[in-house]
Amino acid sequence: MTDSTDNTNKQGPLGSSLSDSNCESSYKTSCKNTSTSDGSWMSTQALPETNAEPEAKTKRSKYINLSRMRKTFSVKPLALGVASVMLSACGAEREEAKIYTSIDDCKLDYPDALEKCEAAYKTAADEALRTSPRFNSEYDCEYEFGPNQCRNVNTSGGSFFMPFMAGYMVSSLLSPNRYYSQPLYTSSSYNSPFRSRWITADGHVFDGDIRKRNYRVSKDQLKPKPTVNRTMKRGGFGSSVRAKSSWGSSSRKGGWGG
């Protein structure tokens, strides 16, 4: 629906410059899934000289990329991977999205779709419980989000603190197929880089301050965020190694390969 290559200087509904800054201020690689290298480049590489004689049929791997197998002096992957991720994220399709800070906000925009406004709010609230950042202490949470911005949550997995949902971002609300709704947070803390800005559960910071309510965002930004996991315990695998390794013989210790 939008020009996927040039959307940085378009005028949005409020007439402001709408660079959504998807590629500038995301502090996590929240769009890393857009990296879709399928690795197929390898098969298109020319065979090395040692294999130049066309052999009818061999029983061995035809070509192995030795430089990729070398462990010392090998540089690259990470920087390269990140750069290509960013590029692909910037080129992604954009959608209109609007931020509401209450159900009534939404109802003003959609007087004929009151239930949908309520459902979108519920979706965002549920998502907040599942995906919002979690902290062990109120202090840590408030350091990031500001005083009185955090609540205590008790689950079977334990007790922790998460920021209140400050708003929710809705897109395609009237779409018969599927609307998007996700929780947004903001901070009043002077310590925080997203003070007075909108931020998603996985750390994407939108440009402009919290008065800005209309954005054009990439589809990736609207996808459900990953569940936040708090590890309760480690070391539940691997005990057999210790038990079985202690029987003592001339045999090798360690590995469990056969």
Added chain:
Amino acid sequence: MFRMPCQPRPNWQQLASEFGFHFHTMYGQPYWDESAYYQFSLAQIENDIEAPTAELHQMCLAVVEEVVNSESLLRRFAIPEQHWDLAQSSWFNADPSLYSRLDLVYNGSGPAKLLENNADTPTSLYESGFWQWLWLEQNVDNGKLARHSDQFNSLQEKLVHRFREIAKHYNIQQLHMACCKDTDEDRGTVQYLQDCAAEAGLLADFVFIEDIGIADTGVFTDLNDNPITDCFKLYPWEFMLREEFGDALASAEVNWLEPAWKSVLSNKALLPMLWKMFEGHPNLLPSYFSDEADKAVASGKWIKKPLYSREGANVSILQDGKEDELSNGPYGEEGFIVQAFEPLPTFGDNYTLIGSWLVDDMPAGISVREDTSAITQDLSRYVPHIIL
């Protein structure tokens, strides 16, 4: 099938360190040994090893089909009852497998005999798929081996291809890979699989088995608290099912490599089951559950092994009904099987064992290991091979 002495490449140890092959010498003993190689004919490879390997694998899958459909067999295989569902559903869902290695007794003629199936956590993969491949390339290049020398070894090519298929099957771009701490060999094997996965476009994050965590949400996590949704583990199912986190396996919903149905294949109860279902097959050795073997073992020479064992531990030899312990160890509480003794062929002072690899259900190459004792222990040496 010959054993040919040859000159080691003068720089091979430096090369090994450049390529990250850190376990060529283990516990003060040489493991990688290129002072010799084995030479096979193409007919030996194709008729005596490759074709039987494919067939044996299909027979093994037929056993899995039997076992997962029978409670009494699941019990016989010592699969803990609370995990039957895990093994069964992974089989009924056709969860994809990556690889396995059949250990064969073969002396150059006659049918190869299946000793066991390392279907869950086979190692010596890097040495086979990459390092002996490089050895051949270089020795052909420097004129030490005939230009048309070949090798039964398409492991790396097939592993990369298989990772692409698995990525597609589970619709993933990322997976975790895990092995235990303090073992260069296992870590090297997993690093190799990470390299193969990367070649297939998959992001492979490493985590040690001991570092895996469980989250409040019921998923397993790595050290960054990221969920483990798809995982290759170089760690035996029979351990995982019995350890503390075993209880969480069902709800954690991980797509494991190898899948849980491999707990049936990597189990030595497979051997008597194969004999029950395919008695007399030329590539099988007679084998029985030890509590059903009284009549059979009254005469002749048999090897008695625990259902679960590693490193050749807890093995006995039975000669005309008289038992002699060959190795002690911690295994055996789940029961034993007996298998007709089939001597490994000797080349000079060496007892030689063939490991025949499969990637999924396709034969993909061999590894040759030598030992100075008749029953291969874990201290055997790896010797490269060629086809000429």
